[in-house]
Structure formats: C-alpha cells, structure tokens
Amino acid sequence: MRRLLLAVCATALSLPLLVPSLAGAADPNPGNPLAGRAWGVPRHTAEPQWLAYEAASGRQKRLLGRIALRPTSKWFGAWIPDGDIKQKVRSYIDASTGGDTAVVAQLTVFRMVPWEQAACTRLPTKTERTSYKRWIRRFVAGIGTEQHAAVVLQPDGPFALCAPDGSHVLSRLETYAAKRLGALPNVATYIDAGSAGWNHLDPANAVRQLTRAGVEHVRGFHLNTTHYESTAREIDFGAEVVAALAKAGLDDVHFTVDTAENGRPFTYTEFFDAHPDGVFNNAPACRRAAQRVCATLGIPPTAQVARKRWHLPARIRRLAREHVDGYLWAGRPWLDTQTWPFVRQRALRMARTTPFAAARGGEALSAR
Template structure:
C-alpha cells in the first residue's frame, strides 16, 4: 500500500478501531485497484440490528460509498495529497445521501439514479444506498407564495414513479424533501404540497427494500412542538413510511433531536400511527448550536451562512458530527443514559444528509470549509 492510499484509509480505519464499522473488502484489497476505478471498494458495514430495534432496515448490511464526479468532494479528494488527502477522506469516503431534485429532468432521472446505485453498491445486492429526494416545485421560500401548477404536480408524480421503478429491489434509505416545515406556509393552507409528499412516501415505500424517512425539520425549528410536527408528518405520508428525519440543514444537537423525535413518535402513536422510527442528520452538528442562538448573534445572515469552526476550542460553529452509523448508542457519542436508551430504541441511524462542505450547503465545494469542519470536529 502506497503512502497516499494508507492516508486515505485513515478515517475509516479509525472508525473500525472504535468497533463502529468494518470495511469490506479489506483496505489492502481495495487499494489494489486504481483509485478512479474503485467505486465503492471501501463500503461500510453496519453492526446487526440491536435487540432494542430489531426491525432496523439500515443495520446489518454494508452502506455503499459513492465514489465519482457527482459527489462534489470526490475530485478534490482524488487530487489532494498528504495530510489534506487524509483529512478529506473523512468526507469523501463516508457513506452519504445524494440529493436528487428538479435540476435533473424527468427524462434523465432513471439513468442518474441507476448510475448512482451501480457505483455505490458496486454490484453488491445487499448494500444500502442513500438518497435525498428534493423534487418539490415550488419549495422553501417560493412555497409560501404559490402552489404547484397542474403540470408541475403531474411532473412530480412521474419523477417519483421513475425513481421508485429504478430502485426496484435495491436496499435504499430515502430522506424525503428536506425543510418539511415549509408545509406550514403554503398559500391558503392548501393540502396540495402535502398530498404530493404523501404520494411520494406511499409510492417509494411500496418498493420491497426502500425505507422512507419524511423530513420534518429540527427541534429548534419547531421550538419543541412535537404535536405540530406530528400533524404535518401525517399530512405528508409518514403513515406509509418507516418514519421521519430530523436536523437536515440545521445544526442543532443530536441529544435535542433524540428528545424531540421521541416526543414525535409518541404523538404519532396517539394519533393512530404507531411504531415509527427516525434518523438524524449528523453531517454538520459536531459543535452544535440552535437557530435561535445563531440569529441572535448573526441577525443579518441566513442560517446556511454559518461559518465553519476556526479552532479546536471554538463552539457554536460548523463541524462534521457523528460519522454515519447505526450504532446510535455508542459511548463514543457522549449521550446521557436516558438518551442512549431512547436512541437505541427509536433511532435507525445517524446519516450525513446535508453538505456543509459546500458554500451555503448548496454551492460549490469549499476546500477551506471541508478541512476545517473535519479538523475541528470532536468526532474525527
């Protein structure tokens, strides 16, 4: 193994040393092929499902690692050397959720999804792929001012149908439409956007190995109002899904999401939707802060403009959080006993959904941000 290969494997080797993951195949076998050709040779295998969450569909299988140009971190990683390459490995070689949205035409989405699946699974039918479906038009701010046209509604449903058909029996975890709380601001309280999300949740969940998590913001976004979140989740189809996702695009703590998620699960059960689980985005909350804290200290800047950490002692800044895993109750995460117990029962996994190494989470790849977010993370 040459020095650069040894360095690029350091991040995953560190996780293996903690007993959180195993690497398949071995690092030595994976290094035998050129880096540009090793699409998913360093897949990450998750531990078996725990007795507290025996039906966890994300556990006990390898999580595919996409390694190609559609990941903005991949080319910078390939071109890096030395310590920079070793640091970027924490991002480039981590199993992450890839966004699929309206920027990919309906005519191209089948090929794009299939190419992603083929790359991430590397032909392993047991491997899990992760997708973020962000296809709603209009959404976010625009969703507050107009409703989808009839043509846009038909296009959305066609897009969902194509994604579902393309996935087939692939093992997939789908985070459905980040920033779910924008359902609160649709004009005239129209049910149309929620109806479309419900269609997506039902259609995607009908595939034999697809687990859907309907995204519903963060504890700090809802100001700890679980009944409000449960109501919107029901309207968006959580009754058809495995559960819901929290903290995508926010930077709030894992502990607060566990508490909030448990309250949502309880509220859903009281509303006739029992046995729901959730996932938490940990890509950017290594040094967590709430939206309220951020807006108090940065009143003129939107939340996506939050800065990366600049030193090991800094708090309330953006750093990568807990690495993707189903070992949600590990002592390495520093959770209280009560939160550990709750996580092991209700949380299917910590996923990397957001992309904090991009400018404002959606722009171009920022080497400076990426390196700082890894170097100053307490989990790397």
C-alpha cells in the first residue's frame, strides 16, 4: 500500500491540516477503509479547540496543538434543524478536507430524540420519528457519494435497549440511519456500542443492541465514547463481540475504539470509588503525570493500531491488527461534561499529562 504524505503543514492557514494514517503491507485487515489515506483535521471557526489554539502562543499553543492539530470527530444532533443539517455537514467536511474527497472526514451522529435517560421513559412521537428520518437523509446528502468519511452513529448506544415495554422503535430508527449511511460507498460507519464495562463484559449484550440497530448494514461498531476504560480492555471485549456476531451469522465486522480520554484508564466503578460525589461525564482532568482516576488524552487518532509505542500487550496488538480499524477521538473531554463549552484549563491539563505527549501530530500517524 502506497505511502501518503502529510498533505499540508500545520502553519498553512489557507488549507486544512491533514495527517496520513497508513497500514503495513502485511496488514491482516486489508479492507480497512480508514488506512492508507489522510485524515482531515477540522480547522473551523465552529471548533473551539481550533480557535483556542489559534489564539494561543508559546508553550500553551504547543499543548493545545495536541488536541487542535489532531483528527477529531464533530458531533451533529437535534440542535441543528432539519433544514440546516445538509449545509452544516458540507461546511464542516470542506473545512476538514479542503474539498478533497479522498481525505477522511470524521463525524458523529447524535440525533435520537428522546435519548439517554429520557429514552427509558418515553418513545419518540410520530413527528419526532418523521423528523429523525428527514434529518438523516439530509445528513447523508451532505456527505455525498464521493466523500470518504468515518461516522460514529449514536453515542451511548445501549440506551436503545431501555425503551419502554421492550420497544424496538429506537433501534429501528438507528437501522434506518445505518442503511442510509451504509449505502454511501466511501463512508465507514460504526454503531456506538457503549463500552466493555457498560456491557458488563458480556458480548451478548452488545450483540443484542447491534443486531437490533442494523450493524449488518455498516462497517462495524465503536467502543468507549465518553468513557475512560483502557484501550486494551476495549480491544479484548470488541474481539469477543466480533466473534459472537460471527456465530450469529454476521462476518467481517470490525470496530473502532475511542481513545480521546483514556490516557490514564479507569472504570465506572473505580471512578465513583475515588469520587463519590463526582460527575462521570466530567471526570477531573489529570493535574500530574502520576495521578490516577482522572481524564487525560489517550492514544492519538490513527489507523496504526498495533504499534509498540502504544504499550499494548502482544496479544492485544494481534487482536487489534485483525479487528480494529482505528483509534478515534469522537469523545470530547476538553468540553465541559463533554458537551459545551470548551474549558481551556481542562484542555491544557490533559495535554500536559498525557502519556502519549511524545507522539506529536503527523509523527504519530506516518510510520508503518
């Protein structure tokens, strides 16, 4: 597979920053749609991490660059009206790729209404269901048939299983989105399946959610969005889910792992043991390199999932080579409660304490 070079330098402000993410010649995952091409970095006035980086100088600018100069995924949801979503998607993709359809843009769909705890108490109305489908169609149209992209579909995916009276309405809506996204020839879609801990380490839970949500129509699934569990734990669990899906008749399913905030990994239980009154979605940012049960940046976004520099055990690296398409940053731990607004001090602390600080920009993504 030919080498793709860094498309533009970080200081060329008229063009988007691109980083290559390459796969080795002996890759056991030769169909990986995220490997062998550049990943776009969103340089857009709507991206708070980019604005903070642009306004900074000196050491703070270098630290913020560990977030702003890396490929991240922008979230799109119900706060964007049906009539605006197509253009919003198109503008974001252009800012990430410079109009180059061969560059991978990254997007996260968070459109379901109701969702999270509200999804456990009521079902979407007919109007909400109609709006969801219309929004999805226009979102898909915004990407288009030529653009290469990676899409994470509906973070906190396990909430679909808590719909009242065992209803499959939420899952059917996800399936609608999966079919539409899966029909785009250059888009790799990964349905969010929570995390290993959320599924109680039981792959059957994830299989039930994913098969209901239409995983057969897309590339696979995504793990660890908004969670802090270790990359090794997620890979181990994800491989078990892949095997269970294969037993159910779904072969060639792959997955991605979110590494935006698991530089010092911990579980849900460990968090509340350390922070009984804490807010899990807003775990304190690490202040010191030796601190634990705190959020800091994990492995930089890349399709080079089995590099030794990620400090994964040999067995986990073998599983990653076969099953994992990439490490993505769909999580946004530099935002308050991972939603809004951007918290500069939080971002600086995570950038300063990450154990992957030496993996800078394209350097982390260019070696075979």
